[in-house]
Amino acid sequence: MSTEFRKLLLEVSEALGTEELSALKFFSLDYVAKGTLEAIRDPKALFEVLQERCMIGAGNLFFLKELLYRIHRIDLLTAHLGSSREEMERELQVPGRAQVSDYRQLLYGIAEDLTSENVQKVKFLLQGPLQKSKLQENASMLQVFLEMEINEIIKEDNLTTLKDILQGFRADLKKKIDAYEGKKREKYSREEVRYPVSVSVYPEEQGAKQYGEIYKMENNPHGYCLIINNHIFKNRRHNREGTLQDGEAVKRVFKWLQFETVEYMDLEGKKIYDTVEEYSKKDHRNMDCFVCFIFSHGEKDKIKESDSSGHLEVDARPPTSIPDRADILIGMATVEDYFCYRSRSTGSVYIQSLCEKMELLCPQRMDLASILTEVNREVATKDIEGFKQMPKITSTLLKLLIFEVPQ
Structure with missing residues (x-):
């Protein structure tokens, strides 16, 4: 790292106060785990972590510029980074250029607009939901938002409770x-326009541009949804508490989407293989697709059967090689050699996010690959008690897979 760049970071750091550091940490939550951010006490430490995450560097200053712009330190932006308010406003108009999410911008703007009296009212109204939190009496509104996120009172796609609180005053x-x-709804509507449901067969309209073919989804049921769910293990310490909630969530979503849904619990290794083989040999000619979920412990390229033991937090994952035939999509809870996490009370981070996104986005006709990308982003930016998780998609789909939602 160049001496000039370190000098730049030092000068910017020394000009920042405690509240400004809190704001920078809040904006960085999509890239750095909450536990890591909590341990940071000065801006220099934050900048070092952002360098490790490749968010800033000698030739990569945009995120640093955006952070200073977001906290209204235009003086530092101008004096040390050779930019200006006008330049940043132009840059941030470019689609995909902003690194701070609309969600975090919204919450920060609300925190800035609330008076001290307003903040006290919010805290009072949250005493029930946050009674077990470690929130201090003098906590800032950004800290309140963090506690609300930890307790899942608010999240990017659900701000109902916050709206209800603010509506009164x-x-x-x-x-x-x-x-x-x-x-957000407008954004998803634009996605629908880009991926039309069908192409007209009328000659005068045959010149219309088609943005992507779509797999047919016209049978009822559309196909089988097979769930293999290993909950109870021979070694009780390895029981997968929370997996029942995952099974219920998947059944709810795929029954709604008109799939014949069946769940098998606590299968041994041979029985897992036999069950999958049994469904592979069924008559699928009057069905549109086949869906299979496997919930279990696992390790590289292996699934744990219910008489086996394994690491509590490692879920099963399919082989990472791309399938040798087309029309297959595999969603994995985590990339190779990393853990995936499961709440004992609410289920796995990945499956619960997937089901929520499908319920939200299938009615808006978003294709499955795009939904899984949304899931990847949500899970990857989520703070899981100080840890991070990165799901993975492997696809040889040749068309858009859009689930038909019954009217």
Whole structure:
């Protein structure tokens, strides 16, 4: 690292106060685990972590510029980074250029707009949901938001509780959230326009541009949804608490999507193989696709049967090689050699996110690969008690897979 770059970071760090550091940490939550950020006490340490994450560097200053712009330190932006408010405003108009999510921008803006009296009202109204939290009496609104996220009171796709709280005394901020949600819906509507449902067969319209063919989804049921769910193990210490909630979530979603859904519990190794083989030999001619979920412990390229033992937090994963035939998509809870995490009370981070996204986005006709990408982003940016998880998609699909939602 160049001396000039280190000098730049030092000068910027020394000009930042405690509240500004809190804001920078809040904006960095999508890239750095909460546990790591909590241990940071000065801006220099934060910048070092961001360098490790390749978010900033001698030839990569945009995220640093954006952070300073977001906390209104235009003086530092101008004096040390040779930029300006006008330049950043132009840059941030470019689609995909902003690194700070719309969600974090929204929450930060709300925190800035709330008066001290407003903050106290919010805390009072949250005493029930947050009664077990470690929230201090003098906690800032950003800290309140963090606790709300930890307790899953708010998240990017669900701000209902926050809207209900603000409606009583700051209806103007409630409207800001409404505008944010409207913008998200508009984004998904544009996705629908890019991927039309069908192409007209009328000669005068045959010249219309087609943006992607779609797999047919016209039978009822559309296919089998097979769930193999290993909950109880011979060694009780390895029981997968929370996996029943995952099974229920998947059954709820795929029954809604008109799949013949069946779940098998606690299968031994040979029985897992036999069950999958049994379904592979069924008559699928009057069906559109086949879906299979396998919930278990695992290690590289292996699935743990219910008489075996293994690491508590490692879930099963299929082989990483791309399938040798087309029309196959594999979603994995985590990339190779990393853990995936499961709540004992609410289920796995990956499966619960997948089911929530499918319920939200299938009615908006988003294709499955795009939904899984949304799941990847949500899981990857989620703080899981100080840890991170990165799911993986492997696909040889040749068309868009869009699930038909019954009217």
